[in-house]
Amino acid sequence: MTSSSLARPIPRVSLNWLLIAQALVIVPFALHVPVALIVLWLACSFWRIQIFRMRVRMPGTWIKSGLLVGTAGGIYLARGSLIGLDAGAALLIAAFILKMLEMHNRRDALVLIFLGFFGIAVGYLFEDSLLWGLFTLLPITTLLAALIGLQQSGISSKPAATLRLSAKLLLQAVPLMLLLFLFFPRLEPLWSLPQPSNKALTGLSDSMAPGDIAELSKSAELVFRASFDGPLPPRNQLYWRALTLEQFDGRRWSQSSRAQVPDAPLWRREGERVSYSVVLEPTGKPWLMTLDVGQTDLAGVRQMSDFRWQRRRPIEQSMLYSVESWPDAVRETVLSDGARLQALQLPAKGNPQVREWAAELHRRHPQTDAVVDALLSYFTSQPFRYTLKPPALGANSIDDFLFGSRAGFCAHYAGAMTFALRAAGVPARVVAGYQGGELNPDGNYLTVRQFDAHAWVEYWQPNVGWRSVDPTAAVAPARVEQGLEQALAADEDFLADSPMSALRYRHLAWVNSIRMSWDNLNYGWQRWVLGYQGQQQLQVLGRWFSGFQAPVFAGGAAVILGLLALWLFKPWRRESDSQLRLFNQFERLLARQGLKRQPGEGAQAFAQRAAGQLPAHAGAIRDFVGEFEAQRYAGGDGSVGALRQRLKCLRRSLPWRLSAVRGKQS
Amino acid sequence: MGRKLDACLNAINEVVLGKEPQVRLALTCLLGGGHLLIEDLPGMGKTTLSHTLARVLGLSFQRIQFTSDLLPGDILGTSVFDRDTGQFTFHPGPIFAELVLADEINRATPKSQSALLEAMEEGQVTIEGATRLLPDPFFVIATQNPFSQGGTFALPESQLDRFLMRLSLGYPARSAEKALLLGESRRDLLPRIEPLLDHAELALLQQQARQVRASDALVDYVLRLVDATRSQPQFAYGLSPRASLAILSAARAWALLAGREYVIPEDVQAILPAVISHRLRERTDPTGHGGGALVQWLLREVPVL
Numbered sequence: 001m002t003s004s005s006l007a008r009p010i011p012r013v014s015l016n017w018l019l020i021a022q023a024l025v026i027v028p029f030a031l032h033v034p035v036a037l038i039v040l041w042l043a044c045s046f047w048r049i050q051i052f053r054m055r056v057r058m059p060g061t062w063i064k065s066g067l068l069v070g071t072a073g074g075i076y077l078a079r080g081s082l083i084g085l086d087a088g089a090a091l092l093i094a095a096f097i098l099k100m101l102e103m104h105n106r107r108d109a110l111v112l113i114f115l116g117f118f119g120i121a122v123g124y125l126f127e128d129s130l131l132w133g134l135f136t137l138l139p140i141t142t143l144l145a146a147l148i149g150l151q152q153s154g155i156s157s158k159p160a161a162t163l164r165l166s167a168k169l170l171l172q173a174v175p176l177m178l179l180l181f182l183f184f185p186r187l188e189p190l191w192s193l194p195q196p197s198n199k200a201l202t203g204l205s206d207s208m209a210p211g212d213i214a215e216l217s218k219s220a221e222l223v224f225r226a227s228f229d230g231p232l233p234p235r236n237q238l239y240w241r242a243l244t245l246e247q248f249d250g251r252r253w254s255q256s257s258r259a260q261v262p263d264a265p266l267w268r269r270e271g272e273r274v275s276y277s278v279v280l281e282p283t284g285k286p287w288l289m290t291l292d293v294g295q296t297d298l299a300g301v302r303q304m305s306d307f308r309w310q311r312r313r314p315i316e317q318s319m320l321y322s323v324e325s326w327p328d329a330v331r332e333t334v335l336s337d338g339a340r341l342q343a344l345q346l347p348a349k350g351n352p353q354v355r356e357w358a359a360e361l362h363r364r365h366p367q368t369d370a371v372v373d374a375l376l377s378y379f380t381s382q383p384f385r386y387t388l389k390p391p392a393l394g395a396n397s398i399d400d401f402l403f404g405s406r407a408g409f410c411a412h413y414a415g416a417m418t419f420a421l422r423a424a425g426v427p428a429r430v431v432a433g434y435q436g437g438e439l440n441p442d443g444n445y446l447t448v449r450q451f452d453a454h455a456w457v458e459y460w461q462p463n464v465g466w467r468s469v470d471p472t473a474a475v476a477p478a479r480v481e482q483g484l485e486q487a488l489a490a491d492e493d494f495l496a497d498s499p500m501s502a503l504r505y506r507h508l509a510w511v512n513s514i515r516m517s518w519d520n521l522n523y524g525w526q527r528w529v530l531g532y533q534g535q536q537q538l539q540v541l542g543r544w545f546s547g548f549q550a551p552v553f554a555g556g557a558a559v560i561l562g563l564l565a566l567w568l569f570k571p572w573r574r575e576s577d578s579q580l581r582l583f584n585q586f587e588r589l590l591a592r593q594g595l596k597r598q599p600g601e602g603a604q605a606f607a608q609r610a611a612g613q614l615p616a617h618a619g620a621i622r623d624f625v626g627e628f629e630a631q632r633y634a635g636g637d638g639s640v641g642a643l644r645q646r647l648k649c650l651r652r653s654l655p656w657r658l659s660a661v662r663g664k665q666s
Numbered sequence: 667m668g669r670k671l672d673a674c675l676n677a678i679n680e681v682v683l684g685k686e687p688q689v690r691l692a693l694t695c696l697l698g699g700g701h702l703l704i705e706d707l708p709g710m711g712k713t714t715l716s717h718t719l720a721r722v723l724g725l726s727f728q729r730i731q732f733t734s735d736l737l738p739g740d741i742l743g744t745s746v747f748d749r750d751t752g753q754f755t756f757h758p759g760p761i762f763a764e765l766v767l768a769d770e771i772n773r774a775t776p777k778s779q780s781a782l783l784e785a786m787e788e789g790q791v792t793i794e795g796a797t798r799l800l801p802d803p804f805f806v807i808a809t810q811n812p813f814s815q816g817g818t819f820a821l822p823e824s825q826l827d828r829f830l831m832r833l834s835l836g837y838p839a840r841s842a843e844k845a846l847l848l849g850e851s852r853r854d855l856l857p858r859i860e861p862l863l864d865h866a867e868l869a870l871l872q873q874q875a876r877q878v879r880a881s882d883a884l885v886d887y888v889l890r891l892v893d894a895t896r897s898q899p900q901f902a903y904g905l906s907p908r909a910s911l912a913i914l915s916a917a918r919a920w921a922l923l924a925g926r927e928y929v930i931p932e933d934v935q936a937i938l939p940a941v942i943s944h945r946l947r948e949r950t951d952p953t954g955h956g957g958g959a960l961v962q963w964l965l966r967e968v969p970v971l
Contacts, residue, residue, distance in 0.1 A: 580971060599969040602931035633881045634928035 006107040013159050014109060014149030015052060017142050019045060022100060022112075024139035025119045026093060032126050033090045034078040040071065041097045048100050059101055067098055089122055109150055116143045128318075130525040141166050183541070186533035203283045204242050204432050204453060207254035210397065213432075214388045214409040217484060219450040221281075223434060224289055225523050227445040228276040233291075235436055236480045237327060239456060239468060240289040240448065242433040244306040250347040251397060253415055253430050258342050263305040267293050267465075271328025279320045279526045286311045289433060289448070291325040292468065298322075305339070306429070307331065307466075320531035331465040335427065343427030343460060351419065353399040358423030368461040371424050372469055375417055379474040382406055384413075386476035410479070413471035414455035421459050428459040431468065436483050443520040451484050578640045579632050582647055586624055589651055590614075603628055620650040671871070671923055674722050674862050681718045681855055682711055684842025688833050690923060691940050692719060692807075697875045698919035700830020700912065701786050701806040703771075703944065708811060710835045713767060714852050716807040720765040723868055724861030725803065728763035730782075732774035734817060738781035742791050756793070761785055764801045768808040772818040782806065783825050803868055823945075830912050831937070832944040871922070878918035879928040887931050887970060888913055891938070894968050895946060901960060902947035909945050916941050931970045938965060 010018075026041055050056045059067070071094045072082065079087040096115045103109055120136050120143075144166035145159075152162070203223070205212070224240075245253035274291060288301060288309040295303075298321045301311045335343070346355075365371045385407040393400040398416045401408055408416075414430045421428035435454035437446035456470040473480040532540070544553050587597050590610055597606045607625035611618035624646040631643060671693075678689050692715060695702045704712045713729070720727035730741060743759030760766065761782070768782055785791045786806050790799045808829070810821070826832070838846065846852075863871070888910060896904030914929075916937040921929045943957035 583971060598966065600935075600964075600966045602935060602970045604930055604932045605935075629930055632883045633879070633930045635879055635881055 006110070007105045009105055010103065010109045011149055011152055013152060013162055014146045016159055017146035017149055017162065018100070018109060018112060019048065021116055021139050021142035021146055022096065024142055025096065025116045025123075028123055028127065028132065028135065029089065029093055029119075032086065033093050034075065036074055036078070037071075037090060037093055037097065040094070044097050044101050048103075058104070064098075064102055067101070071098065085125060089126070092119055092122060106150055109146070113143050113147050113150075128530060130522055130529075133525075133529075137170070141170055144169055181529075181532070182537075186537060203285060203450065204287075205285075206243065206245075207252050208245055208411055208415075208430065208432055208455065209252045210390070210393070210401075210408065210412045210415060213411045213453045213455055214390075216453040217388055217409075217451040221450045223283070223448045223450055223452070224278050224280040225445050225447050225526070226276050226278045226437065227443070227527075228274065230274065232439065232444075232446070233274055233327070235482075236473065237291075238436050238446070239292065239431075239454070239470070240434040240437075241292055241294075241308055241431055242287045242289055243308045243431075244458065245430040245432055245455075246306070246342050247345060248347060248415075248419065250350045250395075253411075253418075256342050256345075258338060259304060259306055259308075261305065262302055264303050265305050265307060265332050266334070267307070267332060268330045269326045270330055271326060273324055273326055275322065275324045277320060277322035277527075279318055279523065279531055280315055281318050282316050284314050284316065286314050288315075288321060290323050292327060293329040293331060294323045294325045296321055296323045318526055318530055320527060320536060332460070333463050333465045335460055335462075340427055340460075343429055344422050344425070346419065346422050351396045351398045353396070353403055354416075354420055355423045357402075358420045361420075362424040368426050368459065371421065371426060372459060375420055376469070376471065376474045379413065379417075379471050384408075384475045386472065386479060410472040411455045413475060414457050417457045417469070417471045421457070426459050426461070428457055431456050431458050435470075435480060438483070440516050440520055440523070442516050443523055445520075445523060447519060447523075579628065579643065582640070582643050583628055586628075586647055586650070589647075589654060590621075593654065603632075614654075617650065617653050620646070620653050624650055670862060670867065675923075677722050677859060677862060678715070678718050681852060681859065682715050683846050683849075684838045685711070685715070685835055688835055689715070690920075691831060691833055691937065694916055694919040694923055694937060695831040695940075696723065696803075696805055697871055697922060698830055698912075698915040699803075699872055699875075700916070701808070701828065703826070703829040703832040704807065704809045704835065705812050705832060706809070706835045707813060710837070711852075712807075712809045712835065713769065714856075715835070716765065716767040717856055718859065719807070721856060721859040721861060723765075723863050724865065725764035725805070725868075726801070727765050727767070728760040729767040729769060730760045731769045732771050732778065734773055734775060736774045736778045738778050741778060741781050742785070742793050745794055756796075756798075758798075761791065762798075762801060764803055765805045765807065768806055770810060771808040772810040772820055774819065776819050776822075779819065779821065779825065782808075783828055787828055803865070803872070823947075826944045827906065827908060829944065830916060831940040833940055875919040875922045876915070878921050878926070880914055880918065881928065883971075884917075884929050884931060884934070885914070887968075888917075888934060890968050891934070891964055894964055895942075895960075900949055900963070902949045905942060905945055909942055912941050913938065935965055 022041075022045070026038070030038055047056065047059075051058060072091070075087055075090045075094060076082055079090060081087050082091065092115070096112070096119055099108065099112045099115060103112060116139065120139055123132070123136065141163065145163045148165055149159075149162045203216070243255060244259065246256040246259065247254045276291075278289060280288060288296075288298075288311065290296070290309050293307055294309060296309065300313075301309055301321070304310050332339075361371050361374050365374055383406055386409070387407050388409060390401075390408040390412060391405045393405065398419050401412050402416050402420075418428045418430050432453075432455050434448045434452040435456075436452055437448040439446055454472070456468060456472065458466050458468050460466050470480060583603065590597075593614060595606075595610050595613055601609075603625050607621050610621050614621065624643070627643050627646050675686075675689060675693060678693070679686055682689055692702055696719065704715070706712055716729075717727060719725075730736075739759070741759050741761050743757050743762065745754040745756050747753075748755045766782075771779060771782070781791075785800060789802075789804060790797055792798070810818075837843075891913070892905045892910050895901045913934060917929045917933040920933045920937050921927075924933070926933075939958065939961045943961045946957040946960045948957075948960060
């Protein structure tokens with residue numbers, strides 16, 4: 001495009017598509033940018049259409065400057081900054097909207113189109129689901145249509161044809177896209193990827209008050225999905241460890257300072273192995289969920305002293321990892337003094353009743369396991385209730401819970417049991433994580449959501465090591481056996497944050513089956529498209545190129561090359577007429593000498609020209625063409641063999657060349 | 667026979683100087699049994715060419731100067747009352763010659779033009795109820811001046827279609843013109859030309875021309891050419907089957923002149939401009955003379971093989 005064509009006005013068809021494309025680019029941002037921007041967009045579009053209809057004029061310099069300053073100021077007020085992902089995206093969208101108003105010529109339209117493409121890419125930072133990926137095809141197609149429309153003259157343009165062409169271009173780009181997707185190396189960003197502020201709101205945190213996990217049960221947000229290589233372990237063994245809480249201040253359990261020190265614990269593999277892979281949604285936290293005791297060779301991830309797996313950086317994009325777990329492993333038969341002290345830590349004061357009761361238990365049952373059994377039997381024998389809405393507890397919260405209200409959620413039971421164990425001199429800690437998950441029969445994988453969040457207890461004894469115990473299972477076996485929704489079927493607070501969630505209608509079989517299939521599709525997208533990077537890419541490529549698969553790979557390459565060759569040489573279009581076929585060979589022979597026959601040039605005329613250019617071979621050329629003409633036009637009875645013979649003579653006499661000589665053609 | 671044709675060509679070229687291609691085409695046209703339209707300015711040698719052709723081929727020659735008051739009777743002839751016999755006797759008009767030169771045909775009224783053109787097509791004329799055969803062979807060479815259009819009646823497309831070829835002589839080359847100026851007067855030269863062919867030989871040559879072989883492959887090329895005029899957007903309308911026949915018979919005569927017994931695509935290409943440029947119109951300019959450019963396009967773009 002020359003500079004003069006850049007200054008030409010914008011064709012009508014391009015403007016139409018540009019307006020539509022703008023709407024398609026902006027609409028998905030509606031939830032992420034200030035509402036005022038949407039109003040601004042509607043107003044600007046209306047203005048632009050009025051300009052197009054020649055009802056109003058283009059805005060003057062003062063109005064434009066005012067709009068610019070006002071919009072930037074508004075974004076600063078709304079977002080408190082002009083830096084950062086949210087404010088940046090808002091600024092980008094504002095520029096995208098305002099540019100439409102001052103669009104005079106093709107150069108401006110080009111700027112607008114490229115801004116639109118950039119806007120779509122920025123949108124991927126906010127949303128990377130399958131549905132969004134498919135939706136972005138729409139604005140991309142319309143932006144392409146606008147780009148094509150920009151190159152058309154005002155008269156000949158047809159909107160539908162332009163759109164069809166752009167859709168065709170997009171389709172043609174698909175093979176290249178697949179190729180790049182498969183082979184292009186995924187480079188780690190040099191800087192940390194900015195996160196939208198409204199993401200990763202809910203989830204486990206590094207401290208837990210009794211009501212925290214009950215809060216999580218209101219959310220049906222996806223935490224992770226897991227596929228098992230072998231059969232699925234029974235549901236009551238699906239304890240997904242995130243972290244342990246070892247420090248108690250009388251009300252709140254939190255991570256101890258020891259847990260931050262990287263120190264791989266000692267453990268011994270025993271029993272059956274379970275292997276599975278997990279696609280973890282962004283949590284904003286560094287923990288990976290694993291079954292006990294997990295082992296993974298993922299880069300940048302290490303096992304901490306409490307058997308949790310932790311990444312260096314918080315998880316801000318969904319990630320895929322595979323784990324092998326030994327549920328029956330023996331963990332830390334010897335405990336260091338520091339660890340022992342931490343596992344026995346109790347606040348100096350408070351909850352005297354429990355302390356007394358625990359001391360009594362300790363006296364009665366010298367064996368650690370007996371203490372645990374006594375505690376569990378206390379939970380089963382007394383009228384404990386499992387509820388999302390326990391009554392408020394006083395200052396001695398554990399006393400009140402164990403001997404007063406007797407109603408609580410998993411965090412209450414885990415906290416109380418750990419306290420009692422510690423008071424009885426048994427090293428113990430609270431484990432926070434998720435329990436269970438929903439099996440998707442379509443894809444044979446587990447879906448774990450926020451409401452599956454759970455807390456349970458680990459206690460330690462010499463020579464045996466750590467053991468897990470779940471007091472909630474004693475109180476409400478349904479929670480562990482069937483899941484939270486069964487255990488709390490009557491509780492209104494369950495899923496209170498998701499009134500429209502399809503999970504609420506799971507008793508309708510068809511809704512449930514659609515939900516499962518859709519979830520399966522999304523899982524595939526997560527796993528095979530978004531998760532296809534880094535190690536997984538290397539693995540897949542490695543598998544293809546490895547010795548075992550080499551024949552398959554070579555076969556595939558041969559098939560592709562064969563198809564390409566068919567497409568290039570088109571044997572089905574091969575001349576059936578043997579005279580013409582030989583003449584084509586003759587032409588190719590001369591083409592290598594730099595002589596090309598024009599379509600309207602007859603054999604005789606071509607032969608004369610060729611003889612003039614190659615006087616040394618004039619005789620052979622005339623011989624061949626003479627025979628060709630005699631056979632083709634005079635109806636002579638010469639055989640194809642005679643013609644082939646003359647072609648052979650010519651070929652022998654000509655100097656051998658592989659490709660055409662340039663500059664010889666006159 | 668081939669040598670006789672060459673001798674004819676040489677004889678004509680001695681009188682009409684420096685116009686070998688046009689002379690060759692004119693002879694081709696006559697061998698192909700078609701009529702010839704020459705479009706040019708006055709004084710370019712149209713009459714000389716026609717006259718020479720008549721002399722060399724041993725044909726009787728008549729010339730009709732077309733004017734706006736020319737009546738059909740002036741061409742065809744009229745019946746005149748003979749006082750001696752008391753009967754009407756038919757006085758044949760100038761059309762009853764073997765080679766008729768219709769000079770400045772576009773000056774006459776359409777009525778007179780069509781009298782001539784009907785005779786050309788039918789090979790016979792019907793006057794006062796009696797059908798009279800025209801001599802055999804019968805050729806018409808018509809001329810028109812395309813440049814001064816005042817008081818003329820341009821031939822409609824349907825009439826143009828009846829001419830096998832349209833030629834334009836053009837200015838002679840410098841050397842030819844010098845030879846013309848230095849040499850004898852053409853008018854003196856003409857009577858001295860000896861006929862080189864008699865009627866039987868001419869009829870035989872025409873017969874031979876019709877028998878020149880046109881192979882399947884060649885006819886396919888002609889069809890491709892004709893198809894292109896019918897399917898490509900720049901043509902206002904396509905060629906008629908009469909035009910296809912004209913191309914083929916002209917190409918055959920051309921091949922015969924070249925001493926070949928079969929037609930090759932180059933023969934078709936040689937006669938194509940003369941045969942079809944007056945039958946083609948550009949879509950963007952249906953009244954103009956864009957035929958030449960269209961023929962060049964056909965020659966360039968339509969695949970020969």
